[in-house]
Amino acid sequence: MKTFFLILFSYAIPLFAQTPKLTFEHISNRDGLPSNYLYSATEDEQGFLWLGTRRCLARYDGYQFKQFGFTQTNSVIADSNLIYFTKADYQLNVLDVNRLSYRSLIEEKDGGGHAVFLDTKDRIWLSSRDGIICYYPKTGKLKNHLLKKTSFIWHKGSVIESRTGEIWVLGMEVGLFKYDEQLDSLICKVGLDCPRNDYPKEIVLRYGSIDEDEILWAGTNNGLVGLLQYDTKNDCFNNFVLPNQVASTAALVDTISGYGKVIWVGTTEGIYLFHPQKKQFYLFEDILPRPFQVNHIFKSKKTGIVWFSTSEGLIKFNPHNQAIQTYSLPKTHNLNPYTNILVVHKDKFQEDIYWMGLSSGGLLKWNRRLNSINHFEYPVFSDLGETKWMIQDQHRLWIGVNQWQSWADGKTDKTDNRFEGIFTFDTQKERFLPTPFQTHHQFFSVPFYSLGMIDHKKRFWIANHYEGIHILDLTTYDTLQLWQQEAHTKLMENGNWVMDIFQDSRKRIWLATYQGVFYFDESKRIFQKIPDAKDKNGKTPSHSFLKIAEDLEGNIWIAGWHILWKLDKDGNQLGIWTETDGIYDGEIRNIAVDAWNRIWIGTFDGLHIFDENTLTFQRFTVNNGLIANNTLSGFCLADHKTLIIGNTGGWNVVDIHALSTTRIETTIAISGVKVGNQDFFADWSKPFVLKPKQNAISFDFSALNFKQINDIRYSYFLEGLEQDWREASTIHQASYTNLPPNHYIFKTRTIDDAGEPYGKELHIPFSVQPAYHQTLWFRGAILVALALILYAIYQYNIGQMLKMQAIRHRISQDLHDDVGTSLTNIEILAHLSTKMPTETTDYSQKIMQAARASNEALHQIVWSLKPENDQLEQIAIKLTSYAIETLEPLDIQLKIDMSSNLKDLKMNTEKRQDLF
16 A cells, blocks of 8 residues: 655744655555666656656556566656657667557667657657767667766766757766757766866766756766756856755756745655755655655656655655645654644634643644644643643633543542643643632532533533533632523433534524534523434434534534534524435534635544535545544634644644645546456557457556545446446446447546546447357348248249149049040940940950959059159069069060169159159
8 A cells, every 4th residue: 555654844943944744655566566666757648657667667557557578677758659768778669558569769788778858859868878869760860979988887867958948968977068959969068078167077967957947957966966056048057065965866846835946856865855045955854764765856747746766666746635734743742652632722812823632641832833832731640631622711721621530539628629620721821720610529420521611601611421511600600500400401311412512603502412403592591402404305314413613604514423414593404414415424523614614524534525515525534644534633723724633643734725626637548458358459549349259348447646546436337338327436447248249438537525527538439349140241141041041942832832733633644544544445335235235244344354454553553652662672563563463474484683772762753653
């Protein structure tokens, strides 16, 4: 997990003499960084961060690192969709961002290449052991500007460009050079080849930058040690020596809100900030527990983030994450570092003075302007006193403390106030005063003074959460009875707890309790309960209320368990919000209204702001600079624009306007695509096509604002498959399997805590090709083939019908020719036999012969139609039988020769009949 380092400072000197309170983030191997030793950084057109590391070239999207090759990468620069980088072997290489594949442009040479730079004329500059190389990508030509050999053999320097397009070379031992366009050569301005004797000769210049006034700033670490300031217009320079003469390695001009123009200075021992007007260096000592070397400094044009490439990993300064300043308990007062600041109170009469009540140890006075701390222990048992509240009455500070020790000590004298938990403190004389009224065993059965308030009539309200309320007259210190005892008993019945007492601008006293919200009706001497809250469905949510505040319009806001409730001045409900509306955590114990009438609430898991105009909640956590997500204690709205939050070991000062309005521009980009678990590359700005078997795809995407992972939420939607957006929370990946053939558009966007989108959507169009059997031509071919088959079947059936008709015709013809003729003969013979009785016998024999012939013909027709007689073997048997019957009576000898394979041969009916 990435780790925040909160830059803290000493408490003894004025604010601007202190190191600025800035927050850094450290990214290392444990976050996936390929190597903790980094040489350089840049960003591409989309916003990906590219790093030159000791192990390889790497790309970072805010979530993960992608590695390219396994060779030390010295420097890297981006140009559109191309990444130019130098290595320890091949001097210059180029990587295609769309394909993520690279090739070498300048061949291998001893020492490789260093300090690659792209100027505004699209020329690539890089350093070698011999000089500065200028490479022209369009033509592939190069020119080597040779520089004098010195004791430094690795490379000759780095290149920077001014706003006017002037090229400057920061040389290693050889000095400072300006590139002359007309002469196409380097002109020495400071160094070995410089004709001026008033300039140092052997000067080692490291990375630098040029400001808007054409002043060049560069790190120096030999000859001159410190920060070089060179006026490029007037040809004059100055050198600022760092504390302890630390060698500087890089310099970058920047502007920081609240500090103006500054110079980031990387050194061999860490990060410094130089203020040009004050001519003063500030060292950030607590970024890492040990010194480290800064090798390069890069500022993103897209996000404004400053990246430090160091010997101990990647260090990040996010200017948009500086709205929360962190202060720590001083180590000089022997306080437990785990002490919690429970109460913060702004002094009403002393500017920039804040009083802080601790969970143990007493009271702190903090001078915000001087950033100085004074510690005051409570009169007795200070380490055991838990501060609960503070009230200021003129220059007298009333402090409520829970102190068990007063009971455990066994004191029985009720007049002994030394051990009780209400203290008074003189804010001018800075000393504790005797408590002016009796407290020991006076009000409650336990020494818990949970709440305190002074109303407009100078009456002191003292409450114990579960034992009720007592009131004192601060003039006489007499106990007052403002209500009937029955009214108080009813208020506290059924185990009710009083959690807050609040007086609004109309002098009405409000009570937040576990069983509802009440106001005190002094005329009736009762506590009047406000009607229960009703949610959008008309149901009554939680009755447990914890804190009350009033907005700029006089409306009352009550925070409680799982609820934020808005009432008008008379207690009528105006609004109600719960976790379903964007509250992240249900325990709300702090509430404040800022100068823009927005509601700030402190919860167990994050600081929230509610804007009623947009009906949205925004949540802030340790990722934004808070000491802890728990913001339940120490809430103090200093001036309606600054919120102070106490916490364990320290406190936060929140610029609430900057915190709530600052948002880095979000540009979502595709950081990786897998198709069937294989990396897939394409130009995502253009539609791409997947084959039928490539219908499983996953998208990795990133907002590229490099915020903490759980501070960025996404939703996505695959048009062509899904009907609506799907919330991805903090997950930055979407996967789809078994996609049917179709045209798709993958869409993703960032959303806020309420699920509302912001920023620009990312659209990735693509399509999945259908398989051959899913194509229109295939389906058409199938239809044509089916039609042809049906037509063939139809034609076959027609043919069969015609064949059957022919067979019927032939059978009828045979019947007519054979059987019909025989029957006609029989009819004639029968008729003749009646006419000539004497010849009846002859006619009878002829009739029998004719009938036998008819029968034989009919039998033959039937035999020829049977399918089982299609075999030649059956035909041969039939022919043999007929031949024998015909020839034997005539004494004709017959020899039959029959093949043995007649079983395997067949003959159709028509041919069989013809043969027979």
